[in-house]
Amino acid sequence: MGDSKKNMPAGRGDIANPFENQKTKKTAEQLQVLAAQGVEGFWGEMSKGISWFKEWDTVLDESQAASYHWTWFNGGKLNAAYNCLDRHVTGWRKNKAAIIFEGELGDSRVLTYQDLYREVNKLASALKKMGVKREDIVTIYLPMIPETVIAMLACARVGVPHSVVFGGFSAGGLKERINDSSSKILITADGGFRRGKPVPLKDNADLALENDGCPSIEKVIVVKRAGQPVYMEPGRDVWYADLMENADLYCEPEVMDAEDPLFILYSSGTTGKPKGILHTTGGYMVGVQSTFKYVFDCQEEDIYWCTADIGWITGHSYLVYGPLANGATSVLYEGGPDYPARDRLWKIIEKYRVSIFYTAPTLVRLLMRWGEEWPASCDLSSLRLLSSVGEPINPEAWLWFFKHIGGERCPLVDTWWQTETGMHLITPLPGDDWFRPGAATRAFPGVEVAVFNEQGEPVKPGEQGFLVITKPWPAMLRTLYNDPDRYLTTYWQQFEGVYLSGDGAMVDEDGLIWVTGRLDDVINVSGHRIGTAEIESALLEHGEVAEAAVIGKKHDLKGQAVCAFVTLRIGAQGSAELVTDLKQLVVNKIGALARPEDIIFISELPKTRSGKIMRRLLRDIAEGKVLGDTSTLMDPAVINAIKKSY
Numbered sequence: 001m002g003d004s005k006k007n008m009p010a011g012r013g014d015i016a017n018p019f020e021n022q023k024t025k026k027t028a029e030q031l032q033v034l035a036a037q038g039v040e041g042f043w044g045e046m047s048k049g050i051s052w053f054k055e056w057d058t059v060l061d062e063s064q065a066a067s068y069h070w071t072w073f074n075g076g077k078l079n080a081a082y083n084c085l086d087r088h089v090t091g092w093r094k095n096k097a098a099i100i101f102e103g104e105l106g107d108s109r110v111l112t113y114q115d116l117y118r119e120v121n122k123l124a125s126a127l128k129k130m131g132v133k134r135e136d137i138v139t140i141y142l143p144m145i146p147e148t149v150i151a152m153l154a155c156a157r158v159g160v161p162h163s164v165v166f167g168g169f170s171a172g173g174l175k176e177r178i179n180d181s182s183s184k185i186l187i188t189a190d191g192g193f194r195r196g197k198p199v200p201l202k203d204n205a206d207l208a209l210e211n212d213g214c215p216s217i218e219k220v221i222v223v224k225r226a227g228q229p230v231y232m233e234p235g236r237d238v239w240y241a242d243l244m245e246n247a248d249l250y251c252e253p254e255v256m257d258a259e260d261p262l263f264i265l266y267s268s269g270t271t272g273k274p275k276g277i278l279h280t281t282g283g284y285m286v287g288v289q290s291t292f293k294y295v296f297d298c299q300e301e302d303i304y305w306c307t308a309d310i311g312w313i314t315g316h317s318y319l320v321y322g323p324l325a326n327g328a329t330s331v332l333y334e335g336g337p338d339y340p341a342r343d344r345l346w347k348i349i350e351k352y353r354v355s356i357f358y359t360a361p362t363l364v365r366l367l368m369r370w371g372e373e374w375p376a377s378c379d380l381s382s383l384r385l386l387s388s389v390g391e392p393i394n395p396e397a398w399l400w401f402f403k404h405i406g407g408e409r410c411p412l413v414d415t416w417w418q419t420e421t422g423m424h425l426i427t428p429l430p431g432d433d434w435f436r437p438g439a440a441t442r443a444f445p446g447v448e449v450a451v452f453n454e455q456g457e458p459v460k461p462g463e464q465g466f467l468v469i470t471k472p473w474p475a476m477l478r479t480l481y482n483d484p485d486r487y488l489t490t491y492w493q494q495f496e497g498v499y500l501s502g503d504g505a506m507v508d509e510d511g512l513i514w515v516t517g518r519l520d521d522v523i524n525v526s527g528h529r530i531g532t533a534e535i536e537s538a539l540l541e542h543g544e545v546a547e548a549a550v551i552g553k554k555h556d557l558k559g560q561a562v563c564a565f566v567t568l569r570i571g572a573q574g575s576a577e578l579v580t581d582l583k584q585l586v587v588n589k590i591g592a593l594a595r596p597e598d599i600i601f602i603s604e605l606p607k608t609r610s611g612k613i614m615r616r617l618l619r620d621i622a623e624g625k626v627l628g629d630t631s632t633l634m635d636p637a638v639i640n641a642i643k644k645s646y
């Protein structure tokens with residue numbers, strides 16, 4: 001394998017898997033054999049990893065495929081929280097650590113499965129007492145603390161979909177997401193710690209809710225974490241601790257249909273409005289339980305750590321539902337990688353003897369820049385598997401991670417997937433014979449992917465194309481909440497009935513997949529997905545801005561950085577103050593994750609004759625590249641003017 005590498009970039013040779021484990025190798029082979037029997041046979045077998053109250057009737061129902069809807073495990077009944085808790089507390093695992101929490105300030109808490117079970121039951125009964133019903137939605141806006149996991153599982157237990165909003169979103173971002181989902185309940189905190197300082201979540205929530213900004217919200221539950229003084233609105237706001245004090249110790253798990261919604265998670269798309277990606281219970285649980293088990297080869301004694309925030313899909317699938325459904329022990333860390341010093345992550349690995357470490361390339365690049373002396377000063381010998389997610393991992397970062405963190409003894413699996421896919425779709429398996437640094441390699445067994453050209457035909461080796469998924473998979477999104485048409489047009493109609501991921505990719509001579517990044521107007525800043533249109537509409541709210549075009553510019557650490565080209569209204573002048581104001585406006589409207597790195601004032605945006613902004617040209621200018629074809633430009637002189645301003 002791997003000997004015809006004509007098309008592979010130089011220096012990207014294979015790395016032999018240092019993990020001499022015959023059992024894992026055999027498992028990988030068995031999965032491939034099972035997958036050869038077809039999608040239904042494979043996922044039917046995988047569904048045995050889940051405890052069903054009632055067994056399903058069919059694995060995959062394709063009867064509505066003409067309208068791009070597929071359902072999985074029809075007739076099956078289950079509860080996600082039951083799968084994460086109840087089935088573990090009947091045996092010895094009840095005393096096993098489910099979550100090892102490390103606060104940024106150094107405080108730590110261990111919750112066994114029994115502890116987590118008790119807390120989830122209590123919150124679930126309290127929610128029920130509040131009158132929460134299945135048709136409601138609960139918004140969760142919390143830091144990285146155990147209560148976030150408790151809140152999600154409590155919702156799952158009572159059958160109410162949750163909508164977790166990343167704590168880095170501002171009041172504006174929170175408000176938009178609450179209103180789109182018409183949530184009745186908001187669970188937040190007085191703050192969480194980031195770089196030693198509390199993040200004012202409750203203040204943000206108050207801002208979102210003020211002047212009847214979120215009319216659907218009836219109750220706000222506030223967790224005390226940072227000890228910050230906060231305003232409590234009488235009749236609306238209630239402390240989490242007060243609610244839990246007298247709550248019942250047991251709450252019967254709701255019996256859910258496999259296709260009942262489990263959660264909504266908002267993600268950026270190509271328009272200004274975030275997409276409410278809807279996942280259902282049965283297929284999602286089968287997908288995350290099985291991929292967690294096989295991609296991370298998680299064993300009973302492992303200590304697993306995923307650094308992603310729970311507010312993103314990685315946190316949902318591989319910090320909450322996947323690990324807990326497998327009865328695994330996870331580290332949950334609240335804060336940043338350099339507080340109090342740049343060895344914080346390595347100190348945590350050393351302290352808890354972490355064995356499986358799942359993180360993002362942007363973080364790897366940052367740690368790489370800080371130098372190997374930081375990891376070298378800690379004992380990382382407990383590690384046995386590394387994994388990456390969120391953006392393409394450049395071979396240099398891959399090799400550094402493999403060498404300096406994994407000590408050249410840990411397999412490194414690069415997992416490609418999305419909020420929409422719910423679960424890993426493209427990834428090596430830890431039992432593979434070798435890895436190809438920088439490539440996500442191949443589809444997980446039971447998943448079928450391809451790279452298409454514009455005509456919908458598979459590309460030849462070495463050519464770039466659209467990364468598509470050609471067969472349904474169990475954890476696939478079912479729709480976009482409140483936006484069923486957008487679900488059809490965004491994903492299924494470019495190549496009739498084939499899922500369009502929005503990513504570009506190439507296939508090498510061995511048929512292995514190299515994901516190259518987004519092809520649409522979505523940018524990936526430090527592994528966070530942001531729609532350029534969202535930032536543009538925030539900028540346009542400024543009275544002096546006439547037009548705005550946002551692009552993602554290559555950035556050594558973040559992968560991409562936000563770069564905004566702005567034209568001003570007549571009479572307005574570009575100035576350093578205006579740059580500061582515009583950056584702040586974006587932070588207030590969306591959150592710090594979307595803050596533009598550069599704001600460039602120009603007299604006119606480059607547009608095609610049909611009036612479309614030519615972002616590609618702006619990107620090339622920002623990255624200092626030779627400009628491609630400018631012949632469709634309405635006024636080619638614009639380019640020179642822009643180049644001068646840049």
Ligand code: PRX
Nearest residue numbers: 389390391392415416417418419515518529
């Ligand atoms: O562009 C791809 C990139 O992240 C996008 C999905 O973002 P999100 O829905 O926020 O989920 C992130 C975590 C799953 C994809 O369209 N992406 C994710 N993982 C990889 C990746 N790009 C390359 N390689 C990966 N392993």
